[in-house]
Amino acid sequence: MATIFLSLVTIFSLINLHSSNALSVNYYHQTCPNAESTITKVVKKSMMNDRTVPAALLRMHFHDCFIKGCDASVLLNSQGNNQAEKDGPPNISLHAFYVIDNAKKEVEKMCPGVVSCADILALAAKDAVALSGGPSWDVPKGRKDGKISKANDTRQLPFPTFNISQLHQSFSQRGLSIDDLVALSGGHTLGFSHCSSFQNRIHNFNNITNVDPSMSPSFATSLRQVCPMHNKVKSAGANLDSSPTVFDNAYYKLLLQGKSIFSSDQALLTTSRTKALVTKFATSQQEFYHAFVESMIRMSSISGTGTEIRLNCGVVNH
CATH class of the missing domain: 1.10.520.10 (Peroxidase; domain 1)
Structure with missing residues (x-):
């Protein structure tokens, strides 16, 4: 570890x-x-x-x-x-x-x-x-x-359909930088997404094409198979990267290959600053780890409105 x-x-x-x-x-x-x-x-x-x-x-x-x-x-x-x-x-x-x-x-x-x-x-x-x-x-x-x-x-x-401007605004409103955005997006190395969160990229993308052209064609095909247009399986979806239970830098490597799940992931390649960071983290897992730790400390230190120590986390004290 x-x-x-x-x-x-x-x-x-x-x-x-x-x-x-x-x-x-x-x-x-x-x-x-x-x-x-x-x-x-x-x-x-x-x-x-x-x-x-x-x-x-x-x-x-x-x-x-x-x-x-x-x-x-x-x-x-x-x-x-x-x-x-x-x-x-x-x-x-x-x-x-x-x-x-x-x-x-x-x-x-x-x-x-x-x-x-x-x-x-x-x-x-x-x-x-x-x-x-x-x-x-x-x-x-x-x-x-x-x-x-x-x-x-x-x-x-922030929504999974956000573009880079919307993401930047969302993060900056909370005192987080564009660097924090790229580092914290690496949290998508863990987990799974339901079809609804990325349906916009694989069906009716725009008037010209059904599939987001920035997505790897073979990857898009695999997603369309598990998430057909009128999907009725509520549990259907896809892992966020190739090792969804391991915290590593695979997310960034796949992103550079056109194999990201969300529009908000792909958005990280749309500016030179964010793309450079994606490339840096894809190349060096240690660089990603260091940046992720710093950004997590910043995010988890955003001041809340709390005034008490709850005795039961699901209800306020009375």
């Missing part, structure tokens, strides 16, 4: 300047010293039963941070007339919430009311990457849990 540890000085310098809560890698050093190792054990055990867990946790953390910052709002359940984020259209396919719930239960046994759900999710996402063969890093901690979660807010998430 490749391991990259950034110095404390580097980590603190990377923490998003918009963050109002000072995060620290030693935040639970005195109050709950075994929290991180306990969370890792829960993630590892879950992975043994379900190899899709890492991709799910990484995506869950991303979807949490991109709406109101990293405050675990994605974990809240819908209640009464309020539809929560997890029931918004882009989040309906999120799963493995039970992993965070199990980790929370174990941590609560040791340190009641100390470790936030937002921090557990950030740590679980790091474990997801590291336990899949990717880099590890010290996660800055000290996030608080938010009380607001609305399904309508999920419209703020």
Whole structure:
């Protein structure tokens, strides 16, 4: 397993300047010293039963941070007339919430009311990457849990159909750079996509052609076979790269071969800056790992609206 540890000085310098809560890698050093190792054990055990867990946790953390910052709002359940984020259209396919719930239960046994759900999710996402063969890093901690979660807010998430301008705008609004965009897109090395997220590239692409011409013809044919025009198999789809349970740089290599799944992936080849980074990461896995770690720390440090430590990650405290 490749391991990259950034110095404390580097980590603190990377923490998003918009963050109002000072995060620290030693935040639970005195109050709950075994929290991180306990969370890792829960993630590892879950992975043994379900190899899709890492991709799910990484995506869950991303979807949490991109709406109101990293405050675990994605974990809240819908209640009464309020539809929560997890029931918004882009989040309906999120799963493995039970992993965070199990980790929370174990941590609560040791340190009641100390470790936030937002921090557990950030740590679980790091474990997801590291336990899949990717880099590890010290996660800055000290996030608080938010009380607001609305399904309508999920419209703020970047869509798989976005072009480079839309992606850049989405990331820059959250204090993330074009470099962060390319590095974090590498998270697509893990996981699976349903047909609906890339149907636009393989059927009725435009008035001239059915298939996105930037896509490898043979790759497009294989996708059209599993996702026909009037697909009725809800579970149908494709892996995001050739090694969907291993965190590596295959995503970038395939992207350069015209074998990316989403329009937003292909968009990374449409500017000289982003294409140069894709090529760099395709050539050097270590360069990708280093950039991914830095960008994950920046993203996971986006300030949230949290004010409490939830006792149950699915509901606010009363």
